[in-house]
Amino acid sequence: MMLRVPTSKFIPSFSRRAISVQSLLHGSPEAKKAGEIEVQQTCCKPHRHTKHSRLVGRGKYVHGFEVHRVKPDKRKEYQEAAERYYVGIKDDPKLHVKLTGSWETVVGEQDAFFHILEYENYGGYDKTTQLIRTSEHWKAFEDMLPYVNSRTLQLNQEFAFLPTAPPHAQGGIFELRTYQLVPGTLLEWEHTWRRGIEARRKFVAPVGAWFSQVGRLHQVHHMWQYSNLESRKETREQAWQIDGWAETVDKTSQLAKYMDSFVLSPLSFSPLK
Incomplete structure (x- = not known):
């Protein structure tokens, strides 16, 4: 993630939409089984040739973090073009790609939009992106570009202990926290x-x-959902009262060179909202 903003650091009480996730790639038993076989106990010292990603990651999926910095006076046009593109590729069964979510920054770098796409590992990423370039979706992608000042792409892997949540509609805001670790x-x-x-x-x-x-x-990201900023404040204060949280914050902060916090609002077509 290339955005950088200084940081300041639930289950929501409102009703949830009931959905069936058995047919969804996110969080399905097949996904969990495929990914969790990659993980090993990190309390044991790994062999020096063992890849870190195999120790901590779910090897089944790759998540593309796409960040678009949009012209301030073209936000509406951009969102309409982005919906056509991202919903189009999400709904195309030939592409085998899932749209985890799409958001606009509320606090952080303004006029920035985040999109997280889920691919079936690197082979799936290669195949999907090649197919998009020769499909009708490429025109929809190009339609977004006149409204964009700059864009970045980062490929990430999920931590095995925390698989990405399935699509849901709980409302509220999202917080994406990014840590630049010491190598x-x-x-x-x-x-x-x-x-x-x-x-x-x-x-x-x-x-x-x-x-x-x-x-x-050397970046890690984690995302949380709250009903509003006041709920976020109260939730974080409650966590400090639990044994273990203060120690976690102290130790992890020593491993990070800097930390970013983005408050995000989901777009209308986002599966996570």
Whole structure:
């Protein structure tokens, strides 16, 4: 993720839409089984030749983080073009790609839009992107470009201990937190964060957590959903009262060079909203 903004650091009480996730790629038993066979216990010292991604990641999927910085006076036109493109590729069964979610920045770099796409590993990413370039969706993609000042793409893998949430409509806001780690500290960060996450689960259900593999390296991201900013404040204050959370924050902050926080509002066509 290339955006950088200084940080300031539930299950929601409102009703949830009942959906069946058995037919969805996100969070399905097949996805969990395929991904979790990649993980090993990080409390044990890995062989020095073992790849970090195999120790901490779900190997089944790759998530593309697409960030578009849009011309301020063209936000409406951009959103209409983005909906045509992202809904089009999501609904095309030949492409085998899932749209995890699409958001606009509320707090952070303004006029920025985040899109997270899920591919079936790197082979699936290669195949899907090649198919898009020769399909009718390419015209829809090009229709977005006149409204965009700049764009970045980062490929991430999910942490095995926190698979991405399935599509749902709970309302409210999302917070995406990004940490630029000191190189070589991914395993330590994952182990510390995994132990402390249970303190946060008592008050808020995490949406997902990822680490970068292509693009800006040595980054980790995690996403949360709240009913509003006041709910976010109260939830975070409650977490500090639970044993283990203060230690988690202290240890993980020592592994990070800087931290970013983005408050996001889901777009109308976002599966996560």
